[in-house]
Amino acid sequence: MGLWTVLLVEDEENVRRFVRRNIQWGAYGFEVAGEASNGKEAWELMERLRPDAVISDIMMPIMDGTELLEKARESGMESVFIMLTCLQELKYAQTAMQHGAFNYILKASMTLESLHGELIRLDRELSRRNERLAKDRRPWFDALYSGLWESDFSVNNSLEADVWLQETYPHLALFSVFHGNMPLEPYELQLKNLFRSSKPAIVNEFKKYGQTTIFVWSRSPIHPEPVLDDFPYPIVYGLAQALDQLPAVWQCILNEWDSAWYENQVMNKKTLLHGPDLGRERLSADGPLVWSIEKELVQAFEESKIEQVKQRLYDLMELMKQQKTRWYVVKKAALRWDEQIRRLVYGSRMDDGDSAIIHASSHRKLLHILQSRFEAYYYESIQANNQRTDHSEINVILSYLHQYYYQEISLKSMSQLVSMDGHYLSGLFKKKTGDSMITYLHKLRIE
Numbered sequence: 001m002g003l004w005t006v007l008l009v010e011d012e013e014n015v016r017r018f019v020r021r022n023i024q025w026g027a028y029g030f031e032v033a034g035e036a037s038n039g040k041e042a043w044e045l046m047e048r049l050r051p052d053a054v055i056s057d058i059m060m061p062i063m064d065g066t067e068l069l070e071k072a073r074e075s076g077m078e079s080v081f082i083m084l085t086c087l088q089e090l091k092y093a094q095t096a097m098q099h100g101a102f103n104y105i106l107k108a109s110m111t112l113e114s115l116h117g118e119l120i121r122l123d124r125e126l127s128r129r130n131e132r133l134a135k136d137r138r139p140w141f142d143a144l145y146s147g148l149w150e151s152d153f154s155v156n157n158s159l160e161a162d163v164w165l166q167e168t169y170p171h172l173a174l175f176s177v178f179h180g181n182m183p184l185e186p187y188e189l190q191l192k193n194l195f196r197s198s199k200p201a202i203v204n205e206f207k208k209y210g211q212t213t214i215f216v217w218s219r220s221p222i223h224p225e226p227v228l229d230d231f232p233y234p235i236v237y238g239l240a241q242a243l244d245q246l247p248a249v250w251q252c253i254l255n256e257w258d259s260a261w262y263e264n265q266v267m268n269k270k271t272l273l274h275g276p277d278l279g280r281e282r283l284s285a286d287g288p289l290v291w292s293i294e295k296e297l298v299q300a301f302e303e304s305k306i307e308q309v310k311q312r313l314y315d316l317m318e319l320m321k322q323q324k325t326r327w328y329v330v331k332k333a334a335l336r337w338d339e340q341i342r343r344l345v346y347g348s349r350m351d352d353g354d355s356a357i358i359h360a361s362s363h364r365k366l367l368h369i370l371q372s373r374f375e376a377y378y379y380e381s382i383q384a385n386n387q388r389t390d391h392s393e394i395n396v397i398l399s400y401l402h403q404y405y406y407q408e409i410s411l412k413s414m415s416q417l418v419s420m421d422g423h424y425l426s427g428l429f430k431k432k433t434g435d436s437m438i439t440y441l442h443k444l445r446i447e
């Protein structure tokens with residue numbers, strides 16, 4: 001994930017040279033970003049370089065190490081400080097520790113071995129700090145991610161600025177993986193290998209609508225790698241060189257998924273974006289025509305006209321395709337339709353089958369899922385409403401009558417359906433239901 005940056009601050013040039021030249025910085029995950037001979041020079045470099053760590057002498061001219069540490073903390077800079085001190089200055093090192101220094105090293109006992117050990121401890125501390133900072137900022141990340149799904153989202157208008165994040169991790173990459181309900185964990189290493197950065201990064205992962213979005217916030221420019229052929233899921237990824245570019249890059253990613261969603265090509269998608277492109281404007285799924293067809297859908301279901309239900313579903317999905325509605329907005333609408341019909345069948349009972357809708361991989365697939373689910377709801381509704389008897393053939397006829405009551409139905413056609421004599425069937429039907437078949441059908445049509 002890259003190298004931590006270190007600023008060396010020491011007024012004795014020979015000490016500074018010894019530390020810089022003799023430590024194997026890269027082997028321990030570090031690089032020297034800059035050097036300064038006093039606290040004032042160091043502060044100017046800190047404002048520009050924003051180093052992860054500062055190794056600083058305590059007693060220096062103009063501004064000493066403790067004053068530098070205090071100034072950094074007052075400004076909100078979270079660089080980790082290690083203080084270099086002499087034995088007679090030990091009380092100043094202890095003061096620096098009280099102000100938040102990570103540790104101090106006595107110059108008299110400083111060796112390469114002790115410095116290497118300190119770098120190991122410093123690497124662990126920086127890693128823990130990175131995890132803590134990411135966790136502390138999780139509400140901000142959540143708000144950012146949720147806002148991206150809103151059509152009018154603007155970073156500047158919708159979120160309180162996180163100045164430290166934007167200044168310390170200015171480079172951002174987005175990786176959007178469409179994996180439905182299949183596990184992504186076995187391929188996380190392959191995902192991490194898709195981006196290279198010379199500096200450490202903060203990585204956030206979010207899941208929604210059958211896809212996972214990975215945000216990589218880096219200290220240095222990110223260089224995406226091509227997706228390997230054996231990566232099993234479709235992926236779209238791109239770069240935002242500044243936070244205010246994020247909405248444009250996100251819209252471009254959504255455009256790519258929209259195209260694949262409607263063309264039934266999601267599972268073949270592996271795309272690296274080369275620049276933000278807002279694309280064409282998308283419409284919502286709540287227009288007057290949508291609501292009109294949706295009302296007809298519910299009415300057709302209430303009237304047990306399953307073929308009309310399927311047709312209305314087709315009309316709704318086709319309308320959204322023509323309007324180029326965002327793929328996830330289509331899923332949100334589908335969840336709403338499904339909820340309406342479920343309530344007709346089960347009352348307030350909820351169903352856990354939403355995942356099939358959420359994880360649908362194409363527009364065509366979602367239509368098939370909806371038509372199949374609504375047909376299943378229909379048959380469950382019929383079964384629940386049918387007058388059941390202890391005679392299997394009569395139950396078959398009852399199911400047929402409830403399903404096709406609006407069509408022409410005769411005693412002859414029913415006798416053929418169950419392979420029974422017409423006269424015998426007529427008497428048996430009245431015996432089991434209390435009504436003749438004609439009367440029963442008439443009541444059903446009135447209801």
